[in-house]
Amino acid sequence: MxxxxxxxxxxxxxxxxxxxxxxxxxxxxTPGGTLNMIAQPEPPMLMVGLNTQGPTLYVGGQIYQGLxxxxxxxxxxxxxxxxxxxxxxGLTYTFTIQEGVKWHDGKPFSAEDVVFTADKFLREAHxxxxxxxxxxxxxxxxxxxxxxxxxLKRPFSAFLYAFELSSFPVVPKHVYDGTDYRTNxxxxxxxxxxxxxxxxxxxxxxxxxxxxxDYWKPGMPHLDELYFRIVPDAASxxxxxxxxxxxxxRGGDVEGFEVRRLxxxxxxxxxxxGWEMYSPLVFMQWNMRKAPFDNKLVRKAIMHxxxxxxxxxxxxxxxGKPAVSPFASTTRFFSDDVSTYPFDxxxxxxxxxxxxxxxxxxxxxxxxxxxxxxxxxxxxxVKQQLEQLGFKVDIRAVDAGGWSxxxxxxxxxxxxxxxxxxxxxxxxxxxxxxxxNIIKGTPFANNEGYQNPAVDELFLKAASAVDEAEAxxxxxxxxxxxxxDVALGWLFEQRNVTIMRDKVKNLVRTGIGVxxxxxxxxxxx
Amino acid sequence: MKTxxxxxxxxxxAAFVVLGxxxxxxxxxxxxPGDPAAVLAGEAGAGDEQFIAQLxxxxxxxxxxxxxxxxxxxxxxxxxxxxxxxxxxxxADLIMERLPATLLLTGSAFVFSLVLGxxxxxxxxxxxxxxxxxxxxxxxxxxxxxxxFWVALMAVLVFSIHLDWLPPxxxxxxxxxxxxxxRAADIAHHLVLPTVTLGLFFTxxxxxxxxxxxxxxxxxDFVKTARAKGVPKGRIIRRHVLRNAILPVFxxxxxxxxxxxxxxxxxxxVFAWPGIGRLMFDALMQRDYPVLLGVxxxxxxxxxxxNLVADLLYRFVDPRIETAG
Numbered sequence: 001m002x003x004x005x006x007x008x009x010x011x012x013x014x015x016x017x018x019x020x021x022x023x024x025x026x027x028x029x030t031p032g033g034t035l036n037m038i039a040q041p042e043p044p045m046l047m048v049g050l051n052t053q054g055p056t057l058y059v060g061g062q063i064y065q066g067l068x069x070x071x072x073x074x075x076x077x078x079x080x081x082x083x084x085x086x087x088x089x090g091l092t093y094t095f096t097i098q099e100g101v102k103w104h105d106g107k108p109f110s111a112e113d114v115v116f117t118a119d120k121f122l123r124e125a126h127x128x129x130x131x132x133x134x135x136x137x138x139x140x141x142x143x144x145x146x147x148x149x150x151x152l153k154r155p156f157s158a159f160l161y162a163f164e165l166s167s168f169p170v171v172p173k174h175v176y177d178g179t180d181y182r183t184n185x186x187x188x189x190x191x192x193x194x195x196x197x198x199x200x201x202x203x204x205x206x207x208x209x210x211x212x213x214d215y216w217k218p219g220m221p222h223l224d225e226l227y228f229r230i231v232p233d234a235a236s237x238x239x240x241x242x243x244x245x246x247x248x249x250r251g252g253d254v255e256g257f258e259v260r261r262l263x264x265x266x267x268x269x270x271x272x273x274g275w276e277m278y279s280p281l282v283f284m285q286w287n288m289r290k291a292p293f294d295n296k297l298v299r300k301a302i303m304h305x306x307x308x309x310x311x312x313x314x315x316x317x318x319x320g321k322p323a324v325s326p327f328a329s330t331t332r333f334f335s336d337d338v339s340t341y342p343f344d345x346x347x348x349x350x351x352x353x354x355x356x357x358x359x360x361x362x363x364x365x366x367x368x369x370x371x372x373x374x375x376x377x378x379x380x381x382v383k384q385q386l387e388q389l390g391f392k393v394d395i396r397a398v399d400a401g402g403w404s405x406x407x408x409x410x411x412x413x414x415x416x417x418x419x420x421x422x423x424x425x426x427x428x429x430x431x432x433x434x435x436x437n438i439i440k441g442t443p444f445a446n447n448e449g450y451q452n453p454a455v456d457e458l459f460l461k462a463a464s465a466v467d468e469a470e471a472x473x474x475x476x477x478x479x480x481x482x483x484x485d486v487a488l489g490w491l492f493e494q495r496n497v498t499i500m501r502d503k504v505k506n507l508v509r510t511g512i513g514v515x516x517x518x519x520x521x522x523x524x525x
Numbered sequence: 526m527k528t529x530x531x532x533x534x535x536x537x538x539a540a541f542v543v544l545g546x547x548x549x550x551x552x553x554x555x556x557x558p559g560d561p562a563a564v565l566a567g568e569a570g571a572g573d574e575q576f577i578a579q580l581x582x583x584x585x586x587x588x589x590x591x592x593x594x595x596x597x598x599x600x601x602x603x604x605x606x607x608x609x610x611x612x613x614x615x616x617a618d619l620i621m622e623r624l625p626a627t628l629l630l631t632g633s634a635f636v637f638s639l640v641l642g643x644x645x646x647x648x649x650x651x652x653x654x655x656x657x658x659x660x661x662x663x664x665x666x667x668x669x670x671x672x673x674f675w676v677a678l679m680a681v682l683v684f685s686i687h688l689d690w691l692p693p694x695x696x697x698x699x700x701x702x703x704x705x706x707x708r709a710a711d712i713a714h715h716l717v718l719p720t721v722t723l724g725l726f727f728t729x730x731x732x733x734x735x736x737x738x739x740x741x742x743x744x745x746d747f748v749k750t751a752r753a754k755g756v757p758k759g760r761i762i763r764r765h766v767l768r769n770a771i772l773p774v775f776x777x778x779x780x781x782x783x784x785x786x787x788x789x790x791x792x793x794x795v796f797a798w799p800g801i802g803r804l805m806f807d808a809l810m811q812r813d814y815p816v817l818l819g820v821x822x823x824x825x826x827x828x829x830x831x832n833l834v835a836d837l838l839y840r841f842v843d844p845r846i847e848t849a850g
Contacts (some may be wrong), residue, residue: 203623204626205696233795243693400568401812439574441574445573
């Protein structure tokens with residue numbers, strides 16, 4: 001393999017050199033300029049350690065940085081850590097941090113900040129990190145000024161994936177130590193290590209960030225200023241892009257039908273890259289504590305009755321891919337050797353007949369997730385399909401607060417939900433199926449009430465595997481089992497589209513997309 | 526002396542009204558499913574019972590309802606509107622930051638609709654039955670019947686996208702760094718579309734009211750007398766008819782003035798106007814109770830005050846009316 005690539009390299013050497021030189025000259029970043037974007041909805045705060053909403057990460061990702069980042073292929077990349085080492089037994093992780101990094105207030109960044117972040121701040125404030133820290137971590141120390149050592153109680157195969165911006169934003173110890181993190185006034189004037197500094201937030205109008213002159217990567221960032229505009233109306237956001245008031249639309253900023261139209265404008269580039277780390281996967285979530293969803297055959301029938309190709313094509317304007325497994329096909333342990341449920345109404349009706357359930361006796365409350373018109377259309381489609389099976393269906397419209405409450409309290413029949421995969425099934429997927437995660441208080445746990453001891457065991461086995469092949473085998477087995485049980489009704493993998501003007505260069509470079517520090521982003525003149 | 530007595534009496538009543546509104550709102554909000562902690566947990570994409578419990582304790586939601594109400598009332602009476610934990614900013618700051626934008630917008634719309642409505646109404650009455658009258662009244666009927674958000678969207682489509690005359694949204698050019706008069710001009714430019722959109726409905730109302738009221742007065746005996754005396758028509762309209770016909774318009778204007786703070790949610794949303802209406806709407810969606818209650822309080826106070834002022838002004842508009850408690 002290596003040999004042949006060297007040979008090819010030799011053959012195309014000369015031509016390649018000239019080409020590269022030409023491309024390099026053309027692609028030399030132009031310094032300066034202002035990038036206009038939209039923060040939708042307006043985030044409550046920019047402190048990424050306390051709030052992990054999409055727009056908070058989008059804006060806050062320019063101010064704060066994670067310890068690591070991840071490529072589009074989910075390869076682990078350096079961020080505030082420049083190198084890392086994992087011991088043979090999978091129990092010791094040693095990170096070496098970047099040199100010469102300064103906080104925005106001029107104080108030097110050190111390994112102590114990372115220890116504080118991991119051991120105190122996030123353990124207290126961040127539900128996902130708290131779980132990891134309390135379950136797996138034995139100790140966090142910094143033996144020297146530039147190294148941090150995590151010792152684990154038992155191996156955790158997903159550990160290297162837990163250091164992304166939304167899971168592990170590094171926060172300044174000198175600002176937060178000994179204070180009440182949530183009420184610290186510094187949350188209003190965030191201080192990070194990122195390429196841009198907080199300048200002004202005019203609520204309801206815009207958030208203004210400016211270049212960090214002391215940024216630790218030499219010659220960066222290229223841009224002078226970032227504006228995140230607050231435009232509450234979806235139609236106005238499309239107009240804003242069309243009129244050139246903003247240069248970038250993040251996935252979800254405009255409705256699906258606008259994506260199609262705006263993509264075709266002159267001088268506009270689109271990409272679905274930059275969501276690999278999150279890979280949102282949409283599913284129907286039913287309450288398995290209740291009839292008729294306690295019956296496996298009914299769940300199978302519903303899967304057969306919903307045409308996922310139709311949903312993606314007609315409700316989501318093609319911005320997705322029908323899902324076959326609880327794991328997104330963009331992630332590392334995805335397996336397609338699972339029970340599948342192709343659209344087949346006759347078979348669905350047959351399964352209902354076999355199940356012994358009399359559908360006309362059940363009125364199902366269908367609660368769409370209140371995130372926009374496309375979700376409502378999908379609810380109408382699913383209602384129609386369930387009615388074809390003979391069920392009576394009431395759509396129960398709620399707002400975000402009502403949805404969150406009803407799902408957290410298990411007061412629902414069927415709803416839609418989605419999960420971010422966070423690069424590893426142990427971080428983003430397992431939480432929806434582990435019986436230990438049947439908890440109230442959050443809409444993103446095992447709210448359906450699925451219990452299968454074999455699944456629990458396999459997830460545990462995969463998570464504590466030291467060898468990747470071992471994890472892979474366990475995850476393949478678990479996917480088979482969960483799809484046979486139809487724990488959830490997987491619908492599709494979302495493909496979010498980032499739309500930008502051609503002049504915006506280098507925007508989407510990694511698997512966290514627009515949340516990545518925009519230090520290498522530039523605008524062609 | 527009578528006026529002063531009236532004023533004191535009314536102010537005392539007003540205080541009770543506002544207090545009642547606060548208590549009622551406080552209780553009504555509790556009826557909505559989901560609290561701020563649940564919303565935040567939903568947005569965070571994760572959470573556990575400890576997370577929710579931490580948030581509830583911090584928001585004071587772990588206290589019994591009457592304790593929350595009492596401490597809220599206590600704070601209100603000492604002039605403290607509370608603290609928005611969601612935004613980590615005192616509520617008073619949030620409201621004061623957004624109030625000027627709303628007052629500018631609703632104030633402009635108020636003046637715009639009042640002036641244009643009366644002028645059009647007088648013209649229509651003056652030229653009753655003419656083509657101009659028909660045109661004005663048809664226009665008034667159309668804008669009376671058309672939903673606000675549709676007018677807004679169409680206005681953006683025509684004047685911003687096709688003609689490119691006016692900015693489609695925002696209150697000023699962001700990042701332009703204008704100061705002084707340049708900034709005022711910039712804001713005025715941005716103000717045109719939202720003002721017209723918000724004002725058209727009331728313009729239509731004033732036009733119809735003015736015309737109907739004018740026509741009624743024009744048939745009265747004293748107008749006939751004036752005409753018989755040979756007073757010029759324009760002078761009759763101005764001095765005799767309009768003055769007597771203005772009362773219903775004034776009444777309706779006081780209704781519009783009562784909505785100065787809370788009545789522009791839709792317009793503010795479509796035009797990305799950073800006003801208080803949107804603050805209220807967002808707070809409702811996020812169950813940010815202190816902010817919501819704060820906005821309700823300010824809105825209620827403005828409505829009560831405007832009503833009081835209107836009642837006092839009636840005497841100047843029509844001296845035949847006596848102030849009574």
